[in-house]
Amino acid sequence: MLRGFDAPEQKWSPGHRGVDMALSVGSPVVAAEDGKVAFVGTVAGKPVVSIAHADGVRTTYQPVHGSVKQGQEVREGQVIGRLGNPVDGYPGLHWGALIAKDTYIDPLTLLNMPVIRLKPL
Template identity: 35%
Template structure:
């Protein structure tokens, strides 16, 4: 991992809404879970591919080239694109940015109220933070 997830203090605040993973230029981008390609197109100056997973989460990958077309169904491990060798997202090396959005509590559909979450939580590589009480009643 080149850079980790940094949750912003507020939805509009600065942060790093995903993880940057080292990958060779032109390397295959693989689907982390089954899903359907719901977006494959240019955002600002780079191509982005977005998968919607059965649980409503959305995974986005950038910068990519040769993405699968919208409507393509994929399984975990399927090649969905290649890392774009013309754009260097990370400053010192080529890397893939993977962002995950999940339905916010109380949102009516998966397409509204999406909040960014740490992709590594989905892989079981990190555990969510848990706040514990402190004081005289707390026994560690």
């Protein structure tokens, strides 16, 4: 991971509304979960793919040149596009997750990662 999630104090405040993951330009990008493609296009000069999931979460992937179409159903692990060139100075994939249309969450919480517990010395 290149840069972690940093929730803004207020919805309009600065923060980092996702995670930046190391990935080479041209690499395939896959859907994190099953869902329906909500958007494929450009936002502020960046190619973006956004997927709406049944649980109400919407995930975004940028800069990703989509190989899917708006309204298309996708499966977890399905290739949705290829990583484009960095447009804001950060290489790699920016992955975001949104609930309730305006509340960003750490997308890493969507992964079924094992919990690591350290034993006391």
